[in-house]
Amino acid sequence: MSEMEAPGEPAAKLQVGSFKVADAARTDSADMAFVLDQLAQRPAVQTLKAWALEQLAPKAGETAVDVGSGTGEDVVAFADLGLRAIGVEPSAGLREEAVRRAPSGKAEFVDGLADKLPLDDESVDVVRCERVLQHVEDPAGAVREMARVLRPGGRIVLIDTDWQTAIVHPADPDVLQRMVDGFLSEAANPYSGRQLRGQLVDAGLEITGESAATWLEPQSCARQGFLSMMHVRSRQSGVITAAEADAFVKGITEAADRGAFHMSLTMYAVSAVKAPVA
Ligand SMILES: C[S@@+](CC[C@H](N)C(=O)[O-])C[C@H]1O[C@@H](n2cnc3c(N)ncnc32)[C@H](O)[C@@H]1O
Structure with missing residues (x-):
């Protein structure tokens, strides 16, 4: 077991798979x-899912x-309320998983992209x-x-992270900045959270509400999940040295052992309506 493996969790499961469409075919859908x-x-995440349902x-x-329905839990939630519920998802593996999890015939999962x-x-x-x-x-x-697909009077909620809000402590600020910059440069749209409101307004919709929730990682996450993926990738891409990666891991795991580790990330949610026909 490597230093970043948690007991009971094989290393493969600790690699956060990419959710980019271009990577969908080559990323293992069980891992996703x-x-x-x-x-x-x-x-x-649960707070904003509940807020979205209330607004919608x-x-x-x-x-x-x-749109981008993943394993389909939010689609099944709509179906449970008696709606015709459709998940649009480009990953064939995640669509299969969603169909497997949904009670038979309750929800539809179709191939498609958010921009088509x-x-x-x-x-x-x-x-x-x-x-x-x-x-x-x-x-x-x-x-x-x-x-375009919303009926007049139809409601919409967008939820997304803004990765600029990520805070990790303790870490050498210079090393952390290089890791974050490397990660941000790989992402398609890392500042998504702050853009949601303007995107809805520019699409001609009327804003009806907005919310935010900050996710605070538990102490166990100093050793697994997103952070382990981040320092491994940063070392592989050369933005930090092996010595810097080791010092980073040592710093956050020692802090976690005494309950002093911090990682947080803020997600934003905005709701809107398409103006009804006068
Ligand atoms: C982080 S997951 C979120 C899944 C789900 N919305 C949830 O709340 O659990 C991102 C999802 O977006 C999908 N995705 C990525 N690019 C997409 C695109 N261009 N159009 C639609 N879905 C996309 C991925 O396949 C994945 O299921």
Whole structure:
């Protein structure tokens, strides 16, 4: 077992798979589902999922779409409320996993991209899109596409992280900055969280609410998950040296052992409506 493996969790599971479409075919979908299940348990994620459902006020008989539906839990939540529920998801492996998890025939999972939705104009009452736009090259175009499929009076919620809000302590500020810069340069749209409101306004929608939730990592996350992926990738890409990576790991794990580790990240959520026909 390496220094970054947690008991009971094989190394492969600790690598955070990429959720970019370009990587969908080569990333193991069991690993992606494992990561999504871990993230779904974070209190901040649960807080914003509940806020979204409240803002969307889904009604039985309506049609709801989750764009980038992952393992499908939010699609099944719409179906449980009596809606026609559709998940649009480009990863074949995640679609298969979502179908496997959904009670038979309750929800539909279709192949598609956020910026080219396989849906007719004004055919949907409710749209949600969570932690997807950060992986999309043209997020503004994708939000315009979501506005296209919404019926007049239809509701939408966008949720996303803004990776500039990531704080890790303790760490050498220079080493941490190089790790964060390396990570941000690999991501399609790392500042997504701050852009959601403007993207909805620019798509012609009326803002109805906004919220945020900060995710605080437990002490155990000094040894696993996102941080272990980040320092391994930074070392592999050469933005930090092996000695700097070792010092980083030593610093955060020693801090965690005495309960003094900190990592936080803020996610934002914005709701909007398409103006009803006068
Ligand atoms: C972090 S996961 C979030 C999944 C789900 N929304 C949730 O809340 O658990 C990101 C998802 O976006 C999907 N995705 C990536 N690029 C996409 C694109 N261009 N259009 C639609 N979905 C995309 C990925 O396959 C993945 O399922």
